[in-house]
Amino acid sequence: MLVGACGSEEAGSPAPADSGRDPLAHARVVLDRTPIFDGHNDLPWEIRASEEAPMDVDAYDLNLPVPGHTNLELLEAGGVGAQFWSVYIPGEYADSGFARLQLEQIDLARRMIDRYPELVLAGTADEVEAVMADGRIASMLGVEGGHAIENSLGALRTYYELGARYMTLTHNVTLDWADAAQDTALHDGLSAFGEEVVREMNRLGMLVDLSHASPATMSDALTVSEAPVIFSHSSARALTDVPRNVPDSILARMAGNGGVVMVTFVQPFVNQEAADYDDALAADIQAMRDEGRPVGEIRSEIDRIRRESPRPPASIDDIADHIEHVRRVAGIDHVGIGSDYDGMNAPPEMPDVSSYPVLFARLIERGWTDEELGKLASGNILKALREAEAAAARLQGERQPSTAAIADFAGSAP
Template sequence: MIPTRPLRRSALLLVLAALAPASVPAARADDGIPPVSERAKAVQASGLLWDGHNDLPWRLRSEGDMALTKFDLSKRLDSGQTDIPRLREGGVKAQFWSVYIPSEHANPAKTVVEQIDLVHRLVAKYPKDLELALTADDVERIVKGGKIASLIGMEGGIAIEDDLAMLRAFHGLGARYMTLTHNSTLSWADAANDRPKHGGLTPFGERVVREMNRLGMLVDISHVSVATMDDALRVSKAPVIASHSSAFALCPSPRNVPDEILLRVKQNGGVVMVNFYSNFIVADAAKKVKAAREAVLARYADEAAGKKALEAWYRTEGKTLARGTIKDVADHIDHIAKVAGIDHVGIGSDFDGITRWPVGLDDVSCYPRLTDELLRRGYSEDDVHKVLGLNILRVFREAGDVATRLQAEVAPEVDEIKPEPHDD
């Protein structure tokens, strides 16, 4: 376990307390959830809330707003789960914006460049509220200045197109974590929701992890198979993250993290950031999804046809599955804290990327409700601050420290390229 830096943490919390707004909005009157306590409001406002995964960039793309002219994010919107007023209401101080790429996309690298460009333009459009962060020091500086530290997380290693030079290029553009796979197995890593082909990481996949360590890019084990998680933890010299995954022991979805991996994450010094998607926090929902998936795989030999059939199931029967609650999310935090330790759990909501969120956690304004639930369960204020953001701050800083050391010791991973003649 990597120790926290108490003096730095205390200084940050003191500044956050001074910047805290006078109040946090109370609960909505129509959902039956009690108003947020004054204590929770104060704890929320004075802490660092750093969410590990938000899909706003893809929502903007999918709704035709690449130019950032359709939605005014400085105003509270009637659609979606994210805008600046609601981020402020929810007490969000730092956010990993996901630059997601579908696994079957024809031009993955080009699309991710476009999504990274979108995030840069998004931050530039709202300079009073957002600022790009590349380091842990940046996060602390930006938050102390009253803005929301905005970081870029790549979702899906397909974007590098089996090229370590491309990985370095994405890091140069500002990406600070990469989810090794999305839902489909790659040529170098097995995914959680696809048939395994490699038994985890291939030798090239191990090189990807090593180069991410050297760059200071967090290795994200959400979406990957358990074998890939195991391999990534074996290879990585820096703490890893699961940016938006929950506890398998409570909800047996392949997207969640089993206890044996939670113990490895503890040894590694990493953090598992709990996803709010109902199918990842409600056991009955996960079991029904598993049964449907197995039935589809048994019925269709063709993978593409099987995926279409499963998508059709999600659009019909999938909509009837039970929704989670704030208590379900807190249960997953409890479990990860019990198995891995309080220093190894965080928040990765997946807002604007999920279709079925917990009752009462409707959007980014609702985090104080979760803070209230943790305090009711007996969490100390210090431990709540760890869960909300200090754990991922520690991990990000340690990954940067590892990168500084490796860059002095290890050359970049480079593939030999056959010389090509130059035409005059």
């Protein structure tokens, strides 16, 4: 892929969209100069869960057509120059060996990266830009859910050493030290140990990811963090009222923190009708369970509902609306892209990772300048990453690695 190095700003005055130029061709030129750095792609779990050859990175050949959203040809067509690969593991089941599963997923992701010369593991913002300038895809890992550390700061440090450059504080389950957006709150945000997790992430230079966190957890993390935070795959709650999205009260604090909200393409997170459909379907499922209906019968009924009354699709304009809302409330320096490809049912107009130019063409039609598009594509997240690295260098001169245990803190479950 012939892509250039990316910076947070281009020299000279902003270049407005040219109404006489084809927007899609214009978008491809922009992304050749300032490639996409996407905040969240679940390809490693897609490989792990593959029916044909689970966990086999050789069998899931990215040089060929794949059942999911991501292969090398599609990444090149999409103008992708860097990717946070999610090393997600489920957090819904207690006592399931989270650390073992996490190490397996990190190993799988690193084997995937090592298999292809087009992918290069990167550890810093400078390394990301160097890989982009070489025409390849810089690859960083993102741990999706603090359950993976099993209440151990030593495990957190180990994941960093293995390539993780962000950790989502929670997934869908409230932890011993942090409340999740879609579960019962136990701590009114972060517990005292949760605050220590954030401080240790700052000291490491690991970005604090607040997607999936409750608003109180978001707020506490912003208060404690001495480095930029991110939302790796979330959208605006003011437009689509679901727990996974970011309230305006939090968006308004992003400028003061220096962080980035990376807007996701998940359909019920960017379209209210799709969200309402999912809520109604979930209520139907629960009602059938309460009636004691067999699992097979419930599945058949859900298939019938989806077939006869499909979920309303999200559109490119829905995604663009969320991007523009984040820009308006948080600021142009605090918005990015976090698609969640291979972890969702993709919008019909954005079916796979080749689709980014189509979205950028729509933003060009809405009047975005080349400078603004460059910040959205990768400039903002690179700036946040670089600032987190600078904070880590300072903090490592001030304090040693934390040896705190959760039992040392009142208000954190043992």
